[in-house]
Amino acid sequence: MSSIESGGRRRSVTGIKGSLRALRNQLSLLNHQVGARLELRDGDLDCLELVLEHGPLTPSALARRAGLHPATVTGILDRLQRGGWVARERDPEGTDRRAVLVRALKDRSAELYGLYAGMSTAMDDLLADYDEEQLALLADFLRRTTEAGRAATEDLGRQG
Incomplete structure (x- = not known):
């Protein structure tokens, strides 16, 4: 690889990393606005999103x-339950009578998704410009x- 190619690649990689940081910041601001509303x-x-995705x-x-620490999650679940966002139900497969599922x-949830409708529409419009092969590449990259973010998070958690 020539130094011109490596310099161009390095700039591209740096640009992608910078764009990912900017995206993280912008999505954080969007989520903060949604949460405030x-x-x-x-x-x-964050916990509500996890329950919606994996619950x-x-x-x-x-x-x-x-x-998060389990005691912190208990407080979060108390607030979400009071707000009508989640329900705690007895776990039918739990061996302990106290076992619950959230x-x-x-x-x-429809109220939550409604606040993300503008972003969803913008993403639909943006992705319409890509063909199937490009979409597959983007999906794989994301x-x-x-997964890299998950691994880095777990590594930091083990170090702490």
Whole structure:
């Protein structure tokens, strides 16, 4: 590889990393605005999103996925339940009578998704410009980037 090619590649890689940081910041701001509209703290919204994506979950499974202490998750679940976002239900497969699952309540979920409608429409418009092969490449990149982020998070958690 020539120094021109390596310099161009280095600039591209640096640009992609910078764009990912900018995207993370912008999505964080969007999530903060959504949370403020719904009167949810950032951590509460994060946990609600995890329940919507992976639920129903036990509180301990939610704590692991969120990287939070179980006592912190208990407080978050109390607020989400009071707000009508989630329900705690007895775990039918639990060996302990106290075992519960946290389930998102669908009627409130529509309110949440409505606030993301503008971003969803913008993404649909943006992605319409890409062909199937390009979309597959983007999907693979985002999946692998998410996995790299998950691994880095777990590594930091083990160090702490």
